Amino acid sequence: MKLSKRSIRTACIMVMLPIMYSCNDNTLNTINENVVSTTDYFKNSDELLAGTNSIYATVRNISLVAREWFFLHDLRSDEVAAGGSQLEVPRFQILSGNTDPTNSVMNSVWNGLYTVIHRANTVIENGPNVTDNTAVRDRAVAEAKFLRAWAYFELVTFWGGVPLYTAPVKSPSDYQPRAEVNAIYTLIIEDLRLAASALPGKAATDKGRATNGAANALLGRVLLQRADYAGAKEALLKVTASGAYTLMDRYLDNFEEETEFNAESIFEVAYVDKGDNDFNWGGTDTPNSAQSTIRNQEYNPVAWRNLIPSDKLLNEFENTATGATKTDPRFSFSFYQTGDRYNNDADVLTDADQNGNSSLVNGVRKKVSIRKFMILYKEGKAKASYHPGGNNQRIIRYAEVLINLAECEAELGNLTAAVGYLNQVRARKSVAMPAYPTSQFPTSTKAQVIKAIMHEKMVELSVECMRSIDILRWRPKGYFTQEPFSYFRANRDELLPIPVAELDNNPLVNGKQNPGY
Numbered sequence: 001m002k003l004s005k006r007s008i009r010t011a012c013i014m015v016m017l018p019i020m021y022s023c024n025d026n027t028l029n030t031i032n033e034n035v036v037s038t039t040d041y042f043k044n045s046d047e048l049l050a051g052t053n054s055i056y057a058t059v060r061n062i063s064l065v066a067r068e069w070f071f072l073h074d075l076r077s078d079e080v081a082a083g084g085s086q087l088e089v090p091r092f093q094i095l096s097g098n099t100d101p102t103n104s105v106m107n108s109v110w111n112g113l114y115t116v117i118h119r120a121n122t123v124i125e126n127g128p129n130v131t132d133n134t135a136v137r138d139r140a141v142a143e144a145k146f147l148r149a150w151a152y153f154e155l156v157t158f159w160g161g162v163p164l165y166t167a168p169v170k171s172p173s174d175y176q177p178r179a180e181v182n183a184i185y186t187l188i189i190e191d192l193r194l195a196a197s198a199l200p201g202k203a204a205t206d207k208g209r210a211t212n213g214a215a216n217a218l219l220g221r222v223l224l225q226r227a228d229y230a231g232a233k234e235a236l237l238k239v240t241a242s243g244a245y246t247l248m249d250r251y252l253d254n255f256e257e258e259t260e261f262n263a264e265s266i267f268e269v270a271y272v273d274k275g276d277n278d279f280n281w282g283g284t285d286t287p288n289s290a291q292s293t294i295r296n297q298e299y300n301p302v303a304w305r306n307l308i309p310s311d312k313l314l315n316e317f318e319n320t321a322t323g324a325t326k327t328d329p330r331f332s333f334s335f336y337q338t339g340d341r342y343n344n345d346a347d348v349l350t351d352a353d354q355n356g357n358s359s360l361v362n363g364v365r366k367k368v369s370i371r372k373f374m375i376l377y378k379e380g381k382a383k384a385s386y387h388p389g390g391n392n393q394r395i396i397r398y399a400e401v402l403i404n405l406a407e408c409e410a411e412l413g414n415l416t417a418a419v420g421y422l423n424q425v426r427a428r429k430s431v432a433m434p435a436y437p438t439s440q441f442p443t444s445t446k447a448q449v450i451k452a453i454m455h456e457k458m459v460e461l462s463v464e465c466m467r468s469i470d471i472l473r474w475r476p477k478g479y480f481t482q483e484p485f486s487y488f489r490a491n492r493d494e495l496l497p498i499p500v501a502e503l504d505n506n507p508l509v510n511g512k513q514n515p516g517y
Contacts, residue, residue, distance in 0.1 A: 078485060083306050328459060
């Protein structure tokens with residue numbers, strides 16, 4: 001079973017409720033003969049696997065990872081700033097803390113995540129009906145549980161308590177109320193533990209599919225969020241003990257097309273470069289067709305440049321100008337700035353190339369843009385000015401596992417072990433930063449180690465959709481010396497508002513809006 005960017009064997013599963021009219025006794029109930037119902041489908045392992053593939057198709061479409069998902073995470077962090085006045089109003093609303101229930105970006109992510117959940121529930125429910133190939137069946141169901149857990153973790157992170165569906169919606173009256181956060185996490189953890197026990201390890205033939213390494217890594221992330229440090233450590237150690245993953249010597253291998261699915265990659269969403277001006281703006285996920293991602297276009301320094309790194313992020317990197325013994329090379333690996341070369345070193349980036357705002361870095365005003373996941377490294381300005389790309393979105397990589405282990409150890413009082421994990425990340429050949437402790441980051445106390453962890457997480461995993469989750473975990477523990485958001489209002493801005501469509505259409509949620517909205 002292979003789900004790669006070049007060969008994605010999927011089928012679109014559509015569950016349609018029969019529409020019945022009852023005007024009088026002579027009215028006939030009709031069924032659309034062009035639609036296959038679930039009662040007639042999922043009879044064998046191929047059909048069940050096609051259902052699982054349709055879940056992946058939803059994950060990679062425009063409402064989620066191809067566009068709105070990375071925007072929502074980045075806009076809910078302190079790692080980005082507006083590239084200029086070109087940033088669309090719904091995105092600026094989120095960035096400035098003025099999100100309201102009608103926000104289109106937020107609504108798209110909500111709808112996309114519930115589509116993932118509905119399709120996952122359909123596969124999970126129908127799994128027992130399949131008996132021709134139990135190995136394929138069990139893996140298809142385990143992948144569905146992994147993806148359902150991922151979707152619910154995204155939902156509970158952004159919105160708190162949300163409607164909890166564990167079976168496909170089959171009737172217009174199948175509404176669910178907002179569940180307690182604990183109940184949602186209980187399902188997430190159960191799904192991931194079951195997935196980890198049923199999924200195979202990493203293999204060259206299963207690119208893009210969830211593995212037990214992905215399930216354990218995500219379980220560790222989830223348990224860390226719940227302050228279950230011993231449980232998170234146990235899950236994460238299963239990833240390190242597998243021997244399937246290692247840090248790539250070259251940091252940039254985590255963000256370029258030629259080095260996708262590498263030894264550091266634990267889970268990534270696959271995309272295909274379909275050529276210039278080719279992106280599925282309609283939002284309809286079509287599992288049998290290739291899908292590109294618009295991320296390369298949105299952040300590209302010579303294209304729209306809608307978001308740029310925040311001054312806070314840029315100044316977080318160690319630099320000799322601010323007293324460090326070495327400038328962190330991850331700065332230049334993560335960002336482009338005026339004077340950098342691109343297009344296989346044939347062109348030089350200028351201020352004029354970069355539309356919009358500048359940044360203040362170590363007291364110097366300059367133009368800086370996001371480099372991660374951009375394909376400018378191998379193309380010129382003319383082509384890059386509008387070019388949706390095929391660069392895979394890495395969702396989980398091994399460096400995160402090591403840093404999360406460091407946090408677990410620090411919270412459990414094992415400071416030496418925590419520092420050891422951080423130093424593994426810093427010792428990457430292309431990075432080779434001085435080991436902790438340093439003059440800027442001593443590690444004698446828990447508070448000092450936590451500060452080093454927060455620093456390392458930010459510079460290693462910047463704009464990789466981690467920071468919004470970290471903020472929610474670290475804020476109530478008092479780990480920030482300054483609130484990350486200038487607009488922050490307690491008991492409001494921790495969560496996003498429930499989308500207006502959900503309030504309007506679900507009578508059990510209507511009137512149950514998050515506080516402050």
